[in-house]
Amino acid sequence: MVSFIRNVSFDSADAYALASFWAGVVGHPVHPDCAPGDEEVVIEPPGAPRLFFQTVPEPKTVKNRVHVCLQPGDRPRDAEIERLLALGAVLAADHRDAGGGGWAVLLDPAGNEFCVTRAEDERHP
Numbered sequence: 001m002v003s004f005i006r007n008v009s010f011d012s013a014d015a016y017a018l019a020s021f022w023a024g025v026v027g028h029p030v031h032p033d034c035a036p037g038d039e040e041v042v043i044e045p046p047g048a049p050r051l052f053f054q055t056v057p058e059p060k061t062v063k064n065r066v067h068v069c070l071q072p073g074d075r076p077r078d079a080e081i082e083r084l085l086a087l088g089a090v091l092a093a094d095h096r097d098a099g100g101g102g103w104a105v106l107l108d109p110a111g112n113e114f115c116v117t118r119a120e121d122e123r124h125p
Contacts, residue, residue, distance in 0.1 A: 005049040006050070008050075008051055008052065010022070010051065011054055011056040012054070015039060016030070018109060018110050019041040021087060025087065028043055028044070030042075060110060067112070067115065068114040068115075070115065070116050071120065072118075076119055077103075077122060089106040092105045092106060
């Protein structure tokens, strides 16, 4: 028997606020049983691991050792990056190249790094 990914976990000073940001990223709502002020909050996208957010007292201090990589489903990579910046993400590093390859590293509102890669149709035009 093998293991499966139950969830991807995020630490934050405000679990509900960070979950609300990620709900906008993945286009699925925060679980209806969760509310502002909850110590633990989840998003359960169908067909994907759930996203789990927990309130912790300490701030983020170093680079993530594991991070989420996003691939846009219905828009080009650069348009998705602009959408995520409008939601409150911050561009941390830009590894896009003139030929259309590469990725961008963004920070969520808690400072967690995540990447945005090219959409599938940008990989195989």
